[in-house]
Amino acid sequence: MSETTRQGANATGGESGSGYATRMLLVVSLGWAVLQTGRFLLSPLLPAIISSLNITEATAGLALAAFQGVYAITQYPGGEYSDNWNRTTLILPGLAVLVVGFLLFGLAGGLLGFLAGTVVVGFGKGLFAIPSRALVSDLFTARRGRALGVYAAGTDVGGLLASGLAVLALTYATWRTPFVPIAAVLAAVTALYALWTREAVSVGSPSLDAAGTVRRLVASSRQRETLLAFSLFYFMVGGFINFFPTYLAQARGFSDGLASATFAIVFVVGLTIKPLAGGLGDRYSRRHIAVAGLLLCAVSLTGIVLAQSRLVLYVAVFATAAGYKAGFPLADAIIMDEAPADGMGADLGAARALFLGANALGPAYVGVVATYADYAVAFGGFVVCLLVAAALLLRG
Numbered sequence: 001m002s003e004t005t006r007q008g009a010n011a012t013g014g015e016s017g018s019g020y021a022t023r024m025l026l027v028v029s030l031g032w033a034v035l036q037t038g039r040f041l042l043s044p045l046l047p048a049i050i051s052s053l054n055i056t057e058a059t060a061g062l063a064l065a066a067f068q069g070v071y072a073i074t075q076y077p078g079g080e081y082s083d084n085w086n087r088t089t090l091i092l093p094g095l096a097v098l099v100v101g102f103l104l105f106g107l108a109g110g111l112l113g114f115l116a117g118t119v120v121v122g123f124g125k126g127l128f129a130i131p132s133r134a135l136v137s138d139l140f141t142a143r144r145g146r147a148l149g150v151y152a153a154g155t156d157v158g159g160l161l162a163s164g165l166a167v168l169a170l171t172y173a174t175w176r177t178p179f180v181p182i183a184a185v186l187a188a189v190t191a192l193y194a195l196w197t198r199e200a201v202s203v204g205s206p207s208l209d210a211a212g213t214v215r216r217l218v219a220s221s222r223q224r225e226t227l228l229a230f231s232l233f234y235f236m237v238g239g240f241i242n243f244f245p246t247y248l249a250q251a252r253g254f255s256d257g258l259a260s261a262t263f264a265i266v267f268v269v270g271l272t273i274k275p276l277a278g279g280l281g282d283r284y285s286r287r288h289i290a291v292a293g294l295l296l297c298a299v300s301l302t303g304i305v306l307a308q309s310r311l312v313l314y315v316a317v318f319a320t321a322a323g324y325k326a327g328f329p330l331a332d333a334i335i336m337d338e339a340p341a342d343g344m345g346a347d348l349g350a351a352r353a354l355f356l357g358a359n360a361l362g363p364a365y366v367g368v369v370a371t372y373a374d375y376a377v378a379f380g381g382f383v384v385c386l387l388v389a390a391a392l393l394l395r396g
Contacts, residue, residue: 021139023196025147028132029154031095031189035125036158037165038102038182040267044166044245044260045175052175053111057246061367064242067118068360072353074126079349080208082131087345088199091135094127095190099183106179117179130352134345137336144336145286149278149329156274156325159267163260170256213346216339223338227351229392230331231358233294236382237324238362240301241266247375252313262317269321277326281333290330291390297323298386305376331355 042049042064050060082090101121108116133151140147165178218224244266248259280289296319303316332348339347369378 018139020196020198024139025136025150027189027193027196028091028135029151031091031128031154031186031193032132032151033154033157033161034182034185034189035098035121035128036155037161038098038105038158038179038186039121039125040155040159040162040241041166041169041178041182043242044163044256044263045169046242046246047249047256048170048175049114053114055111056371058364058367058371059111061242061363061365063115063118065360065364066115067122068238068356068363070119070122071126071129072356072360074123075130075353075356076210076213076346076349077208078127079130079134079345079347079352080210080213080343081206081345082134082349083343083345085202086199087131087135087138088193088197089201089203090127090131091197092190092194092201094124094129094131095186095193097124097127099186099190100124102179102183102186106176106183130345130349133332133348137344143279143282145278145280145282145329145333146275147278148332149275152278152328152332153271153274155328156267156270159270160264163264163267166260167257170260209346210350213343213350216343217347217350225392225395226334227354229389230327230351230355232385232389232392233324233327233331234355234359235362235365236297236385238359239366239378240320240324240362240382242363243366243370243375243378247370247379251375262314265314265317266321266325269318270325273322273325274329278329278333281330286330286334286337287393290327290334291393293323293326293330294386294390294393295323296320298383298390299323301379301386302383305379 046060049055050057055063078090078094098121101117101119101124104113104117104120108114133148136147136151137144169175169177217227245256245259245263248254248262249256254262277289277293300316300319300323304313304320307313307316332352335348335351336344365381366375366378369375369381
């Protein structure tokens with residue numbers, strides 16, 4: 001952790017009662033929620049994007065994989081530079097790049113414009129994601145799991161907003177329409193963060209100790225199995241979340257509007273489950289709670305594929321969301337618990353680079369398997385991944 005970051009954490013006492021800590025949690029959680037709104041718009045709008053750009057599901061999956069790949073690659077340097085410099089030095093540029101990326105989605109035309117938007121948004125999200133999480137961890141040492149759960153719930157706020165915006169865009173406008181307002185709100189969040197932060201931008205040495213970080217992460221078989229388990233988990237999430245609305249529309253006969261509304265169930269559940277799972281992880285075993293979530297997700301994802309009625313399908317969607325949404329704050333907290341104080345960003349960044357590299361393969365996998373086989377086969381592969389992940393965490 002940089003000297004500036006340590007001073008900021010010490011000044012707040014590192015506890016949730018501090019006004020400064022609460023404000024910073026609010027602004028980075030808001031930034032995360034807004035960028036996730038823009039990101040999750042891509043899922044319910046994907047059928048319209050495919051039609052508008054005249055591309056196949058496989059091409060769309062590869063474009064989303066490029067987004068996730070850039071996001072993954074940026075994780076480690078973003079994390080280590082936020083340790084060596086400070087959190088603000090990465091957070092502010094990350095927000096600014098996101099503004100540009102969403103403007104590209106809204107204003108640039110054709111497949112190349114769409115691809116440029118995915119790459120730029122992936123880069124900006126990568127710059128923002130690890131430093132903002134590390135900042136939350138700096139400021140909330142005693143209640144790390146709950147604070148990370150609140151932060152992670154921004155994903156579900158974004159998903160809910162995206163579901164509603166997608167319905168409006170598909171009904172009254174085009175798939176590009178919502179992205180310009182997203183960029184405008186992110187610009188306002190950038191200004192608010194710059195106003196509230198106590199850290200000045202400070203650029204230091206550009207060197208990275210990648211070898212040392214990797215050695216720490218794979219020092220024991222327990223750590224290696226943890227990394228593999230959460231990589232399998234993120235692989236499943238990447239494929240499921242990107243193609244679930246399309247699955248409902250194409251394999252289940254849902255209208256685009258009903259598919260978006262059903263997709264929203266996932267995020268409604270996540271709003272409650274993430275802070276709850278994070279808080280339970282502060283009190284009990286994070287690993288055991290994560291295992292329970294993975295097993296629930298495996299069983300209920302099977303239920304989604306086999307459900308013969310819509311009522312059963314909705315129950316299975318609810319249970320799937322409850323199972324996998326619990327994993328996000330727990331995964332981050334488990335990595336941070338085992339990281340040194342001055343290498344927390346680097347360790348989390350390197351671990352999430354691995355997780356998100358696996359995540360990036362998820363949509364490509366589903367796109368290809370759905371094109372040449374069907375969605376049931378693709379989702380069945382995810383069930384196997386979840387069971388293996390649960391076994392690895394339980395061994396640990």
